Amino acid sequence: MGEVKVIGSTLSPYCTRVEWALKLKGVEYEYIHEEPFNKSPFLLSHNPAYKKVPVILHGHRAVAESLVIVDYVDDVWKENPLVPQDPYEKSLARFWAKFSDDKCIRGAWNACKAEGEAKEKAIESAKESLSFLEKQIEGKQFFGGEKIGFLDLAVGWIPLWLGAMEQVGEMKLLDAEKFPSLHEWSQNFNQIPVIKEALPPREKLVAYFTASVRAVR
Numbered sequence: 001m002g003e004v005k006v007i008g009s010t011l012s013p014y015c016t017r018v019e020w021a022l023k024l025k026g027v028e029y030e031y032i033h034e035e036p037f038n039k040s041p042f043l044l045s046h047n048p049a050y051k052k053v054p055v056i057l058h059g060h061r062a063v064a065e066s067l068v069i070v071d072y073v074d075d076v077w078k079e080n081p082l083v084p085q086d087p088y089e090k091s092l093a094r095f096w097a098k099f100s101d102d103k104c105i106r107g108a109w110n111a112c113k114a115e116g117e118a119k120e121k122a123i124e125s126a127k128e129s130l131s132f133l134e135k136q137i138e139g140k141q142f143f144g145g146e147k148i149g150f151l152d153l154a155v156g157w158i159p160l161w162l163g164a165m166e167q168v169g170e171m172k173l174l175d176a177e178k179f180p181s182l183h184e185w186s187q188n189f190n191q192i193p194v195i196k197e198a199l200p201p202r203e204k205l206v207a208y209f210t211a212s213v214r215a216v217r
């Protein structure tokens with residue numbers, strides 16, 4: 001089918017999850033760095049609908065949207081399956097992955113940038129969203145069971161990105177007492193070599209979130 005290229009931005013959790021999927025499958029890829037706020041004609045031509053990273057090129061074909069890409073990667077390269085085989089388990093993994101993107105990442109960012117009374121409300125709302133993920137990991141080593149799966153990659157922003165948002169927003173969301181299982185998973189996840197090697201430096205993320213918070217306040 002041809003070689004794989006990732007059009008991505010190194011600070012993006014969406015792009016990192018695509019790299020994790022490819023690494024777990026042992027697929028070689030070329031990384032084409034894109035500035036998400038100074039988009040190249042190359043990116044725009046391959047993701048004209050959303051104009052966002054990540055996009056992967058597999059030979060001459062483009063696939064966009066990180067969760068769709070992880071699904072695609074799992075379909076094409078069969079080793080180390082990521083998506084559950086059972087139809088119901090598969091639907092749950094996809095449901096919670098989308099929930100994590102729609103409610104948890106957004107909720108954490110809203111809490112990070114909020115000030116005053118609005119901040120307390122945003123923190124409570126973000127914690128409520130995280131409590132759903134706590135239930136999904138309770139009693140398990142990984143969201144995928146005994147091995148890393150689709151949902152682990154989707155929720156994989158928590159250990160590093162949430163930590164950086166907590167620092168910049170001067171708040172605690174992933175409380176070890178309130179979320180013991182998610183907290184433990186989070187501690188272990190970033191220690192896995194294949195995960196660790198694709199992570200951006202924490203100080204760059206902190207600088208990025210600091211600048212982003214300043215820009216919106």
Ligand SMILES: N[C@@H](CCC(=O)N[C@@H](CS)C(=O)NCC(=O)O)C(=O)O
Nearest residue numbers: 012014036051052053054065066067
């Ligand atoms: N739902 C998308 C989100 C991707 C996304 O938000 N990418 C950001 C970088 S982290 C981007 O390209 N932003 C540029 C923009 O919003 O125009 C996915 O999962 O791939």
